[in-house]
Amino acid sequence: MKISRDIYLIGSGQLGFDWTHPADCNVYAVNTGEGVALIDSGTGLSVDQLADNLEEHQFNMADVTHILLTHLHADHSGGAAEIARRTGAQVVLLDEAASVLEAGDEQAIDLPQARMAGFYPADYRWTPCKADIRLQDGEQLTIGRYSFTAMHTPGHSRYDTCYVMEAERGPLVLISGDTIMYGGKISMLSTHDFSVSALASSIERLTAMEPEMLLPGHGQPALSRAAEHIRTASRIFGTLGIPPTIG
Numbered sequence: 652m653k654i655s656r657d658i659y660l661i662g663s664g665q666l667g668f669d670w671t672h673p674a675d676c677n678v679y680a681v682n683t684g685e686g687v688a689l690i691d692s693g694t695g696l697s698v699d700q701l702a703d704n705l706e707e708h709q710f711n712m713a714d715v716t717h718i719l720l721t722h723l724h725a726d727h728s729g730g731a732a733e734i735a736r737r738t739g740a741q742v743v744l745l746d747e748a749a750s751v752l753e754a755g756d757e758q759a760i761d762l763p764q765a766r767m768a769g770f771y772p773a774d775y776r777w778t779p780c781k782a783d784i785r786l787q788d789g790e791q792l793t794i795g796r797y798s799f800t801a802m803h804t805p806g807h808s809r810y811d812t813c814y815v816m817e818a819e820r821g822p823l824v825l826i827s828g829d830t831i832m833y834g835g836k837i838s839m840l841s842t843h844d845f846s847v848s849a850l851a852s853s854i855e856r857l858t859a860m861e862p863e864m865l866l867p868g869h870g871q872p873a874l875s876r877a878a879e880h881i882r883t884a885s886r887i888f889g890t891l892g893i894p895p896t897i898g
């Protein structure tokens with residue numbers, strides 16, 4: 652479905668629009684003018700459906716040039732290997748996360764626990780995937796008419812990354828992964844690398860920017876006044892509280 656100019660949602664699970672595999676994160680497609688950049692890849696259990704949904708908008712998988720990953724949890728990164736295999740797209744992520752993705756280290760992303768909890772089928776595996784473009788915190792990647800600046804925002808997990816997306820024309824967009832959701836909600840997990848204090852610092856860092864649009868990893872996007880959602884979470888952290896969690 653079309654979100655706004657150049658931005659489409661092509662996948663979303665139970666925490667969002669309950670459209671593709673129930674565990675899928677939101678998968679966005681950005682028409683950069685020089686191919687399509689995907690934001691996250693879903694679990695990999697609904698790649699055919701992602702392809703169909705992309706075709707609804709007169710694009711196809713052959714147009715996909717990049718897959719930007721916000722973090723390594725399997726609901727976001729599990730489809731990267733298969734999509735890259737089908738399209739030849741380059742996989743983009745935070746430099747520090749690259750070796751984990753390439754090793755397919757399931758322990759590092761708490762996949763055994765998530766599988767046991769029933770989020771994934773018993774035979775689900777995290778396919779190792781080549782990390783083609785490794786960004787440092789603050790590094791900018793230009794794809795077509797858009798630039799994407801990586802911000803390492805740990806907390807939800809160790810290597811969470813937001814991307815600030817800008818074009819000469821158009822709004823300032825924060826691609827927030829699981830760092831911050833609509834309404835200032837967070838995604839709290841009892842995983843080994845979740846950290847409330849790191850998340851509070853990351854969200855504090857985001858308050859320095861004034862994005863208009865928020866594209867979160869789950870739930871609904873905000874098409875305007877995105878900075879309000881960041882400030883809501885920041886206010887709660889500021890009173891030593893913890894913002895409400897999704898799902």
Ligand SMILES: [Zn+2]
Pocket residue numbers: 722724807808829838
């Ligand atoms: Zn996650």
